[in-house]
Amino acid sequence: MAPVRNAKLLFKEVPKGYPEPGKTTVYDTSDTIDLDTVALNGSILIKVLYLSADPYMRGKMRDPNTKSYSPPFTLGAPIDGFGIGKVVRSEKEGLKEGDIVSYHAMQWVEYMIPEDTSYIEKLDPLPGLSLSTYIGAIGMPGKTAYMAWKEYAKAKKGETAFVSTAAGAVGAIVVQLAKLDGMKVIASVGSDEKVQFAKEIGADVVFNYKTTDTEEVLAKEGPIDVYWDNVGGSTLDAALGNSAVLARFIECGMISGYNSGGQPVSMKNLMKIVSNQIDMHGFIVSRLFSKYNKEFNEVIPKLIKEGKIKHNEDLTKGLEFGGEALLDVQVGNNTGKKVVVVAEN
Amino acid sequence: MAPVRNAKLLFKEVPKGYPEPGKTTVYDTSDTIDLDTVALNGSILIKVLYLSADPYMRGKMRDPNTKSYSPPFTLGAPIDGFGIGKVVRSEKEGLKEGDIVSYHAMQWVEYMIPEDTSYIEKLDPLPGLSLSTYIGAIGMPGKTAYMAWKEYAKAKKGETAFVSTAAGAVGAIVVQLAKLDGMKVIASVGSDEKVQFAKEIGADVVFNYKTTDTEEVLAKEGPIDVYWDNVGGSTLDAALGNSAVLARFIECGMISGYNSGGQPVSMKNLMKIVSNQIDMHGFIVSRLFSKYNKEFNEVIPKLIKEGKIKHNEDLTKGLEFGGEALLDVQVGNNTGKKVVVVAEN
Structure with missing residues (x-):
């Protein structure tokens, strides 16, 4: 040929x-x-x-x-x-x-x-x-969401989770894992269309961070026991400011800083890490593969096929x-x- | 009477x-x-x-x-x-x-x-x-140093620890615990007199942060596997910027912010939490009492009496x-x- x-x-x-x-x-x-x-x-x-x-x-x-x-x-x-x-x-x-x-x-x-x-x-x-x-959902984003949630969230029924970029590939799975664990889920997204999607997948409180003040929503709906951070910057600061005692922060990404040319961010609430005894975990999903890959393959494709995870x-x-x-x-x-x-x- | x-x-x-x-x-x-x-x-x-x-x-x-x-x-x-x-x-x-x-x-x-x-x-x-x-040394500061070090440092021989306020009541004990665990210790203090004291208790690299640039010292002597933070602010940012992959950050306090009336701090290196897969732990020592009090009472008073911890x-x-x-x-x-x-x- x-x-x-x-x-x-x-x-x-x-x-x-x-x-x-x-x-x-x-x-x-x-x-x-x-x-x-x-x-x-x-x-x-x-x-x-x-x-x-x-x-x-x-x-x-x-x-x-x-x-x-x-x-x-x-x-x-x-x-x-x-x-x-x-x-x-x-x-x-x-x-x-x-x-x-x-x-x-x-x-x-x-x-x-x-x-x-x-x-x-x-x-x-x-x-x-x-x-x-x-x-x-069954690839890297699904694995990222599932493995880090299992490893770090220590989810308890009735607690509150805050998920940023909740309509994204990782965030949407996290929202649904948190709901499966019986948590109240606050979700932030970047458009009204995404608000709709985040509601469809079960988030209890959804807001468009471009038109609604994150700080105000969290002050009303928090405090936050688990924060899934894809964003960093002022959203992370607002989450710290509205964190619960013994909160867990899962640091998956900080996209707010990726395209800003290394501009520093102004943080008001870092002291909450100490005063609220927060555990914060940065991670790369490959580190969790050996521990969770088998479990992931048994659990997630089935839930997706059955429509239990959208x-x-x-x-x-x-x-x-x-x-x-x-x-x-x-x-x-x-x-x-x-x-x-x-x-x- | x-x-x-x-x-x-x-x-x-x-x-x-x-x-x-x-x-x-x-x-x-x-x-x-x-x-x-x-x-x-x-x-x-x-x-x-x-x-x-x-x-x-x-x-x-x-x-x-x-x-x-x-x-x-x-x-x-x-x-x-x-x-x-x-x-x-x-x-x-x-x-x-x-x-x-x-x-x-x-x-x-x-x-x-x-x-x-x-x-x-x-x-x-x-x-x-x-x-x-x-x-x-046998009271709250000693307990703070010992219990959080045991719980969070995951110290390995040959690794590098950075201890802020290393001549303070907590920091000085931390320096010595890190040395007992075989680590290289970088210590920051706030006066030349304290430089002397931190050297006496065994820190390998000691500097006065008021006259020497923290960033420069860490760039030369790091990367840092364990950071004991009593300070927060720009020191925390410099430690993040010079952190090793899989570093542990023990967040004991952030005194740089206690008297500043809630002024925000400017952070350049928060993304390192994700990219270096850092575990960060805020804590209040009372939470660790039940786990470590007996061990502390068996170990520390004796080491102090024998002069092995100064x-x-x-x-x-x-x-x-x-x-x-x-x-x-x-x-x-x-x-x-x-x-x-x-x-x-």
Whole structure:
């Protein structure tokens, strides 16, 4: 067969504020690949199907000299992240043509050959669930929500949880886990459309933080026993100011600071960490995998299939719009899990 | 016997910034007490000997409408806190004249009759140790240091600890516990005299934060695996900025904010809580008593008597100078545990 196009989304420039499609990332169609003859060297050839666009990726769009928990994207090379694909050819034992695989370092390309196949995971999707579900509710965001909630929330029936970005891929699962644990849930979101969604998934008190004062809502509906933080900044400060004694703060992310160029934030209520004896936990979900992966796979796909945990996906069709998808999750234009559909099968 | 003077240090006015002797607190000698005839109603008559002046007391000098973890001082009534006294008369079983007792709510007076004796603890001091030691290294500061260190530090040999207010009553014990656990210890203090003391007790790197940039020292000597925070504010921010992956932050106090009238602090490095997967623990030591009190009493008095843990006391002689003692611990004029000596026996 003749070579086919192998389009790519390349990381081209470190952004100062929000990532800019066409500047931070550039869609490049100059490369081709011969699917029949390309050398595999013991690896597999993957046709990329679904890619995950996540807030944390902003941290990888940085100067390579700035250290952080995950390596920076390489300038001139494709973006990479969690994704799902289909095996086209295989020289690896246990994987064959047609198998569906997930990979945490899937490149934002049409076809790829991973150098190291040890982290390639073969999926056995439940019938009736879209493959894209394995990017979101059953993928990294679902695992993030479930594993950290189990590890850190110490949820008690009748207590109050506050979840920020509650209509997001992680937040929406957290809201539902808190409800399953019998908690009252206060949810903050960034649009009226998301208010509707957060109510549908069971949050008791929902507000649009752009039009309603977070501090006022928490003062009325708190104090907060568990805070799930995806936001940081003034929302974290308001949560501290309205925390209950012995509150648990789960620090999943601080998106309010990701695009602000390192601007300091002004905090009034840090002393509450001491006076309310707060436990605060930053975490990276991979650290919790070995403890919770089996339990997660037993519990969550079933709850999702039965509709007991609802989820929402926001699909971007076409790798050429990948840059827009990366921006959307920074600005908050997505409702639910942002998935880039490179190909459906 | 004729009535004798019963002098008191009264809480007279909520301070805006630092507490002012003679204004925030007033020494009052107008009261008398007849030691032979005063009614005990089943309680005991205590002659107050040693009183503890602690940074946390600033939090109790507040408007009674502001809620916090410990009740506010009552305007017009004596200051109270941890103290040691001698039983003059007793109607309580198990306590007799001459017994030495400690009490967490000892009034800053010469004589007192506690309404509720259930928290009065009879001491059996080790020979050769001053009673004042039971205010400091073997008292609340020593317990604070020991119990929270054991609970939260997860110390590993060869790791690096950073201790703020390292010449203080709590900090000095923490420095030595970290050294006993085989850690490298970076210590910050507020005067050159204190630099000397922190070196004497074994800290590896000691600096005066008033003349040396905390950020620079930590960048050179870090990253930090355990941070013992007595300070908050910019010191906490610098510690976050130089934290190691999986660092533990023990939030004992944030004195930098106690006298600033609630001014917000500017934080650059909160995101490190997420990216370095930091566990942060606020605590009140009483919560750890049941778990560690026995162990503490077995371990610490012995180590102190043998000189394996050094401690330093800063005595203020005379209840009439109690207001100055309360100010000293806010400004940091004390080196080691500040004890007010009301009477020696």
